[in-house]
Amino acid sequence: MEVDAFHGLLVDYVHQRQVGVVIRGLRAVSDFEYEFQLANMNRKLAPDIDTVFMMTGEDYFYISSQLVREVASFGGNVEGLVPPNVYAGLKKKFGTKS
Numbered sequence: 001m002e003v004d005a006f007h008g009l010l011v012d013y014v015h016q017r018q019v020g021v022v023i024r025g026l027r028a029v030s031d032f033e034y035e036f037q038l039a040n041m042n043r044k045l046a047p048d049i050d051t052v053f054m055m056t057g058e059d060y061f062y063i064s065s066q067l068v069r070e071v072a073s074f075g076g077n078v079e080g081l082v083p084p085n086v087y088a089g090l091k092k093k094f095g096t097k098s
Contacts (some may be wrong), residue, residue, distance in 0.1 A: 010038075011046035022051045028054055 008011040024035050039051040072078050072090040079087050
């Protein structure tokens with residue numbers, strides 16, 4: 001697995017990386033509406049790129065990354081709310097309580 005950041009259009013980044021599929025995560029119906037709009041725009045910009053949607057596991061269904069980051073930034077314990085590798089990164093960055 002690789003984590004990367006980019007600026008600009010997703011379709012340009014995908015073409016640069018020579019990838020043909022984008023995987024997007026969905027937690028709730030409200031995510032689908034927004035992600036569906038993005039996928040349709042990306043399809044118009046780059047018909048050769050496919051978007052695949054994956055539903056999150058029930059353990060993380062109603063937890064937003066923004067809320068988790070905010071709790072962690074104030075020293076709150078977010079263990080069990082995110083995967084172990086994410087928890088370790090947040091703990092390192094924010095010094096969350098164990």
